Amino acid sequence: MIRNRKGFTLIELLIVVVIIGILAAIAIPKFSSVKQKGYKTQAISDLTSLRTAEETFFTDSNRYATLAELSSKFSSTSGVGAPTIVPSTSYWSATLTHPQIPGMTCGISVATTNPVLASIGEGEPTCK
16 A cells, blocks of 8 residues: 655755755845945935035035034934034034944045045045
8 A cells, every 4th residue: 555645854844944044144144244334324324414414504604513503404314323523614524423333433524634534535425
């Protein structure tokens, strides 16, 4: 008498679990680097928005603003740290850190050297 068995053996199930584990071991580090790139992009986007707010303030007041003075024109993205602005009448610079990436500092400047990387052009945000 021949019996037809339907289902999976224990070995087949173990092989599938091992394959899923290998794929997860490959995918998780890739996902982590993608998240860090996203956090960096958030910080750069905030600095770009800050540049726009500072230039708008400058056209109105003929000087650059502090963060408190920009409260109506600039708000940082949720989860990104508040920028530290060094204003003057003729130049400004700002640095920003993201709490999800320890050690990363982003900076932007106008009419002065970038506080993070001196070789970057004026008004261009960069992270290090």
